[in-house]
Structure formats: C-alpha cells, structure tokens
Amino acid sequence: MLKILYAAIKYDYGDPERGFGFEHYNFYDSLKKMNNGANVIVYFPFDEIALKLGRDRMNQLLLETALREKPDLCFFCLFGEELKKEIIKEITKKSGAITLNWFTDDHWRFDNFSKYWAFCFNWIATTDSNAPEKYLKTGYKNAIKTQWACNHFLYKPFSSEKKYDASFVGQPHGNRKKIINRIRKSGININCRGRGWENGRISQEEMIKIFSQSKINLNLTKGSGVSFIKSIARIFLKKNNKSIKIENPFLWVDNLKSLLGKNREQIKGRNFEIPGCGGFLITGKADNLQDYYISGKEIVIYKDEQDLIKKIKYYLEYSKEREIIAGAGLERTLRDHTYEKRFNNIFKIIGLI
Structure with missing residues (x-):
C-alpha cells in the first residue's frame, strides 16, 4: 500500500464550467482504483483550492498537507505556474516523500517550461522520446520516459451496435475542419463532437459510448489552432492573470524553440482510449x-x-477486417497500455515497489 499526495488540476483547463479535466479522469481515477484500490490518495486539486483561497494560501496549504500527511509519494501534474517552486522544493527537501511530476507536453513545452521546473522534483515523467536526453544536457538525471495510456477502469467497450460510420471527438483546431470537410465531400458520413463543432460538446460517458458505437474513430493529429501572428506574439509577450506583459528577453529563444516544437506530432490519450473502448482507430502519424x-x-x-x-472507405467496406483489428487493439491496450501498468512501472523505477 502506498500513501500518495496527488496535486493536479481538477477541472478542464482549470475551469469549473468545463467539468472534470483529463488529469482527474485519468491520473486521479487510476491511482485511486489501481492495485485493487490499495493506495491511499490524499487529494489536492490545486485549481479548485486556489479559486477558493487564492494562490498564496493554496501553496501554503499544500506544504502543510505534505508535512502533516507524510506520504510515500507526492505526485504532481503541473498545469501552469499555480504552484510555487520554493514550495515544491521545500516539500522535496522536508516531507520525506519522493516527489514526481508528470510533464504533459515536453514536445513543445520543454524549452520554456519543463526544464525550469524539473529540478524542483526528485523525479519527472515525460512522454517525449527526445526529452530524457534534453534533461540530461541540463544536468537533470532522473527523467523517466513513459507514455499516455488508457484508464481501463473508465474506458470500456460499451456496445457492439454501430450507430455511426465514422466519428471524431475533439476540437476543430488547426486544419481539422478542412480535413473533415474533405471527408464529407468524398461521401463519408462523419459524426463530429466537441467544443466548436455543430453538435457541440459531449459528456465523458457519451464520448466513451461514441468510441464503441462508431465503425471508425478518427484521431486527427494536427491540433494547433493558434494563428501565425499569435504564435509570433507568444515569443515576446506573456499573459499574467488577465493582463499582457513583455516576456523576459532571456526567454525569447526558449519561446521560439517551443513554437517550433509544436511541429512535432505527439501521441495523445486518444491513441489508447479508443482501442481501450474496443473502437477501431485510424490515426495520423506521431x-x-x-x-x-x-x-x-x-x-x-x-x-x-x-x-x-481511402482507408476510411476501405474499412467501412471490409467490416470483418475492421473488427479483427479493433479486437487486437483492445487486447494490446489492456495488456500493455493502462495507467495502472504505467504507474506501477514508474513506482518500480523510483523504488516505491
């Protein structure tokens, strides 16, 4: 049994109106239920607490909680700069716990975010295949290469009945609308759901049903929806609360590297969630x-x-082949790609189990 202090955002992008976020549905839920529920989780949703108490009091409360609860592990998933570096360093130094942060977007956030925060933690986890070497070059040696996965406690096959020929769940960022329009013009009926599409957002439960009820699920990897002008502006400007300020010139080069890093396609949670629901997945390269x-x-x-x-039309016609691939994807996901397996592997590496 492990006692884990879990510190991450509760809501989607920290906004209560958007409902629970990725971290809550996947990290928190998996840590709570894995290993037959053996772990004791001390839940610290820092976005929700900061909204009630303010950033300073939230950080102080986090420190007090870590020192009082004496967990085996402090599991962090940073979002922005809600937490203070000095607080994390004090927890790392004084709590007796191992501290670990899961960095979510090192493909493009390493240069202007992650490399400045890694030294606050005993260990960090990254999904970017190039990141461990980058961390080493900064002098940080405890980077673990991991990957997104499927929370199999939540994402499950729902129904064998197929209601949709093809579906895409996600926002219409970047060139996604253009791709969807071309798919529709080719005569394929595609169901699009999410903020920004004609049918709007859906709940987590509805999304899981769609993954199971679609003959074909698409994962469109081009996700950046920021215009060229806004991208350039982000090199030199930063948003501080609701105001815009000139970025520290020392960070301009790092911000440029971050912008260029967005050209690399990264694996997303969808790559594991759809097969984990027994859905057939067609995805872009990553x-x-x-x-x-x-x-x-x-x-x-x-x-x-x-x-x-071409592939959508082919697999709509050859349903037997499609079903065999979907079944194999589900089997592989449950065997190798659940968060329970990811977390247990990390816990072995850092000496907790």
Missing part, C-alpha cells in the same frame, strides 16, 4: 507511435488526407 501499436493489425495509421479517405 512520435514513436509504432512502438506501442502495430499499424494494420491493432490500429491503422494514415499518411495524408488522401490516404485517410
């Missing part, structure tokens, strides 16, 4: 995705828009 699934046998990877449309 950093070391084929280390996790075999394309054509467990998922299907498309090369470009033309190839995507």
Whole structure:
C-alpha cells in the first residue's frame, strides 16, 4: 500500500464550467482504483483550492498537507505556474516523500517550461522520446520516459451496435475542419463532437459510448489552432492573470524553440482510449507511435488526407477486417497500455515497489 499526495488540476483547463479535466479522469481515477484500490490518495486539486483561497494560501496549504500527511509519494501534474517552486522544493527537501511530476507536453513545452521546473522534483515523467536526453544536457538525471495510456477502469467497450460510420471527438483546431470537410465531400458520413463543432460538446460517458458505437474513430493529429501572428506574439509577450506583459528577453529563444516544437506530432490519450473502448482507430502519424501499436493489425495509421479517405472507405467496406483489428487493439491496450501498468512501472523505477 502506498500513501500518495496527488496535486493536479481538477477541472478542464482549470475551469469549473468545463467539468472534470483529463488529469482527474485519468491520473486521479487510476491511482485511486489501481492495485485493487490499495493506495491511499490524499487529494489536492490545486485549481479548485486556489479559486477558493487564492494562490498564496493554496501553496501554503499544500506544504502543510505534505508535512502533516507524510506520504510515500507526492505526485504532481503541473498545469501552469499555480504552484510555487520554493514550495515544491521545500516539500522535496522536508516531507520525506519522493516527489514526481508528470510533464504533459515536453514536445513543445520543454524549452520554456519543463526544464525550469524539473529540478524542483526528485523525479519527472515525460512522454517525449527526445526529452530524457534534453534533461540530461541540463544536468537533470532522473527523467523517466513513459507514455499516455488508457484508464481501463473508465474506458470500456460499451456496445457492439454501430450507430455511426465514422466519428471524431475533439476540437476543430488547426486544419481539422478542412480535413473533415474533405471527408464529407468524398461521401463519408462523419459524426463530429466537441467544443466548436455543430453538435457541440459531449459528456465523458457519451464520448466513451461514441468510441464503441462508431465503425471508425478518427484521431486527427494536427491540433494547433493558434494563428501565425499569435504564435509570433507568444515569443515576446506573456499573459499574467488577465493582463499582457513583455516576456523576459532571456526567454525569447526558449519561446521560439517551443513554437517550433509544436511541429512535432505527439501521441495523445486518444491513441489508447479508443482501442481501450474496443473502437477501431485510424490515426495520423506521431512520435514513436509504432512502438506501442502495430499499424494494420491493432490500429491503422494514415499518411495524408488522401490516404485517410481511402482507408476510411476501405474499412467501412471490409467490416470483418475492421473488427479483427479493433479486437487486437483492445487486447494490446489492456495488456500493455493502462495507467495502472504505467504507474506501477514508474513506482518500480523510483523504488516505491
């Protein structure tokens, strides 16, 4: 049994009106239920607490909680700069717990965020295949390469009945609307859900149903929806609460590297969630995705828009082949790609089990 102080945001992008966020549904829920519920979780949703008490009091309360509860592990998932570096360092130094942060976007946030925070923690986890070497170059040695996964306690096959030919769940960032329009013009009926689409957002439960009830689920990897002008502005400007200020010139080069890093396609949670619901997945290429699934046998990877449309039409016609691949994807996910397995592997590396 482990006692874990869990510190992350509760709500989607820290906004209560958007409902629970990714971290809550996947990290918190998995840590609470894994290993037959053996872990004791001290829940510290710092976004919710900061809204009630303010940033300073929230940080002080976090320190007090860590020192009082004496956990084996303090598991962090930083969002922005809600937490104070000096508070995390004090927890790392005085609590007796191992501190670990899961960095979520090192493909593009390493240079202007992660590398400045890593030294606050005993260990960090990253999903970027290039990041461990980058951390080493900064002098930080305790970086663990991990990956997104499926919370199999939540994401499960719902129904064998197929209501949709094809579905996409996500926001219409970047070139996604253009791709969807071309798919529709080719004669394919596609169901799009999420903030910004004509049918709007859906609940977590509804999303899981759609993954199971769709003949084909799409994961469109091009996700950046920031215009060129806004991207350039972010090199030199920063948002502080509701005001815009000139960024520290020392960080301009790092911000440029961060902007360029967005060109690298990274694996997303969807790559594991859809197969984990027994859904058939067609996805774009992403950093070391084929280390996790075999394309054509467990998922299907498309090369470009033309190839995507060709593959959708093919697998709509050949349902038997589609079902075999979906079944193999589910089996692989449950065998290798659950958060329970990811977390237990991390806990072994850091000496907790």
